[in-house]
Amino acid sequence: MVTRVSKVAALQELGLGLSAQGRFEEALVSLQEAEALAHRVRFGMGPFLVPDVVHARASVLYDAGRWEDAVDVAREAARLRRATGSTDSDQLARLSDSLELEANSLTRLQRLQEADAVSAEVISMRARLPWSERARALLNRAAMLTEAGRHAEGLEAVLELVRSARDRPASDGGDATYSSGLVNLAVQLRMNGRWHEAVEVQQLAIGEVRLAAHVGGDDVQADLAIALANLANLHLESGRPEDAEAPGAEALALRERLAPRSLSSLAALTDSLNNHGIVLAELGRPAEAEPLVARCVDLRRRLHDAQPRAFGRALANALVTHCDVLTRCGRAEAGLVAGREGVEMLRRLAAGDVRAYGPWLAGGTDTLAEATAAALGADRALAVTEESVDLARRALADNPAGFASSHATILLAAAERHAADQPEQARGWAGEALDLVSALSAAEPEAYAVVLERARRVAASLG
DSSP states (O other): HHHHHHHHHHHHHHHHHHHHHHHHHHHHHHHHHHHHHHHOHHHHTTHHHHHHHHHHHHHHHTTTTTTHHHHHHHHHHHHHHHTTOHHHHHHHHHHHHHHHHHHHHHHHOOOHHHHHHHHHHHHHTTSSSSSHHHHHHHHHHHHHHHHHHHHHHHHHHHHHHHHHTTTTTTTTTTTHHHHHHHHHHHOOOOOHHOOHHHHHHHHHHHHHHHHHHHOOOHHHHHHHHHHHHHHHHHHHHTTTTTHHHHHHHHHHHHHHHHGGHHHHHHHHHHHHHHHHHHHHHHOOOOOHHHHHHHHHHHHHHHHHHOOOHHHHHEEEEEEHHHHHHHHTOHHHHHHHHHHHHHHHHHHHHHHHOOOHHHHHHHHHHHHHHHHHHHHHOHHHHHHHHHHHHHHHHHOOOOOOOTHHHHHHHHHHHHHHHHHTTHHHHHHHHHHHHHHHHHHHHOOOOHHHHHHHHHHHHHHHHHH
């Protein structure tokens, strides 16, 4: 019996090791063999071996990007763990692990209502477990809430984590969790429109993670890439692309190295390709940006072909970015093709969940309006512009703190685009943007200085 149990453990360890090397099919074969053998262990550890192996299989499927399969297998692991009837803390932790894996897979698939329910159960369950278990659940829940557009709730989850991690000893995982918490706190502050605080927290997080990266493995390098990428986004959204270039380039280089690790790492690389392309375009270097963005579209199209539900928004956003860059390169007709495809994808997604996808649709429609004006004339773009402004107002209502700056930017773009053919409407848009940004700037002058200057300039030019 001991020999059989040991063999199950060895096969499971082998499978997880193969998965870490990206050899997912071989890993699944090893775990299937382990599961078949585990079913033959009738006594002692028997009832606990099978769910452990099933959970390991779900984990490999998740790392391989097979999130539909991962949901089903993680759910089965949770069912088997409940069926043992054990309530000790070790088995409760294992059950919560399977539920968390199910929630993370559902989030990847944008099945956010289902993910919310499972994630809430994990949080409740881990209240009875050691602090480190609850901390991990808070990080995952914050990521789910961000995907769902529930930014205020996401911020509260991360604040709870950071406050509790600050007082935890390193032996309890306090230092590592505090660093991860800071990285995620900066993201949440940015999503809630608190850019000045976000930059300060992100700089602190980068210092913390950079120290750990000297001795840490790929996971710490991935955390550093997240922090650098978020800092670049903060500078970009605050109208300072010149400050975004260096951290964005470093994040891109890190993610190039990590990309072969897993599908999630490859997806992170596409994020940097897209975002660094935007930075270069904003710096007036669209010819340098275009190959990066074209590569992003190609990679995301392949990911989307394999997992349509998981990568729909990512592909749509890459197409919209490509539309913008092609237009800046003087290839507006080609930009229209990419932009129309991206906006139609976003339109379908927003029909199912306007809160989660509405902001992306508003921005994509504004980009499409710019390409339409460049290719066909401003008069032909008016209907698309009006739609983008209307969509932006709806997104602002859902997230007044986080989307205000983006809404103002869309209004200013609309005013500039139609200053000649629709001067009265353009004046109204510019005035609305100026009022909005003036109010924002009173609270955070540094964060809104660039967009406020633009709003004043546009409003003055229109009289």
